[in-house]
Amino acid sequence: MTTRMLALGAAAVALGLSGCAASGAAGDSSGDAGSNGAVAMSFAGLDIQIWVDQLEYMEPEIEAAGYELLSDDPQWNIQNQVSSWESWIQRGDVKAIMGYPVQSDSMVPVTQQANDAGIPVVGYATEWDGIQAALIIDNYNDGFTLGKDAGEWIVEHFGDEKVPVGFFSYYETDLGIERSEGIKDGLAEAGANVDLTDMPALTIQDGSDGAANQLAANPDTKVWLSVGSDQMIGAYRTLLEKGVAPDDPDYLLAALDATNESLDIIKEQDSIWRFGYILPAKELAANNVKLLLAAADGEKPENITMSSTRITPDNVDSFYTE
Structure with a gap:
């Protein structure tokens, strides 16, 4: 939720993280990142600061586990998001996808495509038909x-x-x-x-x-x-x-x-x-990673539920994003 200029900046951050555009094109990896393949994280748009923060926290954890992190910026357009997922499915090295859909019902067919290709899907903040588990936010x-x-x-x-x-x-x-x-x-x-x-x-x-x-x-x-x-x-x-x-x-x-x-x-x-x-971005990111890696490694992920914490001047210092 930023101005369009900040949204473009956020999108650039995400593209730098993922090494791919919305089409899902492959990017360079360093060290062991990508040696096990890739996992993908898809938010509805990257004009939400907390979503950009999560990607920044997720990237080193995903790479440490030997995967490349892919992301996209659908810009709140369901067709853009579906196209990204289809590109990831076609890559052949994507082991799991996690997402917050622009429209949950509209992601059911592409989710089925992922399942048919042996790619498990987990949800962020919402659930829809075909996913294995989700990070549940009340x-x-x-x-x-x-x-x-x-x-x-x-x-x-x-x-x-x-x-x-x-x-x-x-x-x-x-x-x-x-x-x-x-x-x-x-x-x-x-x-x-x-x-x-x-x-x-x-x-x-x-x-x-x-x-x-x-x-x-x-x-x-x-x-x-x-x-x-x-x-x-x-x-x-x-x-x-x-x-x-x-x-x-x-x-x-x-x-x-x-x-x-x-x-x-x-x-x-x-x-x-x-x-x-x-909902601290670092904690959200840690749970995203947990679900994605469990799915990518062939385990059975379980739902994780999180609730927001009230912030006042007395406790504000403990919630800043690094």
């Missing part, structure tokens, strides 16, 4: 927890008053849908009286534009929630540009998928970005 619960915590803050600070809330949602993927619904249900569970403006958003620019539009429509919007941190970073910048003090006690910002930049903001004294939630 997206609904993560959203629900954020919404409930935010709702309790709203009740504590505003009581029964109806409070406008700027909400950066996303409904194009299972992850986004589950988080969006969870946040709304969490607000309801807390009994918060809110006027929710639902703004589907993915990038920093989306968040900045959405905040500007919401402030024009309702300048009293003081609560901002998001399914991801990049959208909230954009909103935060816009709020400061519009004159909101970074320590205004009447504001609440909160989001999932904390990044180093959002951690810096949360860490500030009395920040309006009061808390966030994180």
Whole structure:
């Protein structure tokens, strides 16, 4: 969730990691990397910082196990993603594929192609027909927890008053849908009286534009929630540009998928970005590697489940990505 310029930079990072483009063309390997063949990691797009971070953590672990790490950048286009997988299947040396599909149902046929070729498939953050196992992220619960915590803050600070809330949602993927619904249900569970403006958003620019539009429509919007941190970073910048003090006690910002930049903001004294939630990229990457290598080595991978951890100024220092 970055601007398009950052997205291109992220894609370049991924291509450097994988030594391949979306077509799955082979790249150079050093040392023992690739001696056992290759494994592939496919995210829906590389404009999500936490996904780029995971690839950086995964590469040395995969190479240490004797495999080459392949990746692609479908740019949220399902046909691009299917084409990448088909290229990997045709290479002949790919031992396992892991992915977060742009659309899960649309990956079933190419997953079957992989299975027919003897290539096991594991899922990231979601499940679909044909995979052996997945890294399960409880997206609904993560959203629900954020919404409930935010709702309790709203009740504590505003009581029964109806409070406008700027909400950066996303409904194009299972992850986004589950988080969006969870946040709304969490607000309801807390009994918060809110006027929710639902703004589907993915990038920093989306968040900045959405905040500007919401402030024009309702300048009293003081609560901002998001399914991801990049959208909230954009909103935060816009709020400061519009004159909101970074320590205004009447504001609440909160989001999932904390990044180093959002951690810096949360860490500030009395920040309006009061808390966030994180699935640390290093831990995600370690579990990705575990699933991929088990599948590649012919073992039976088992589902791994992870939940987000709440971040506050008191514990923020322990969650930075190296």
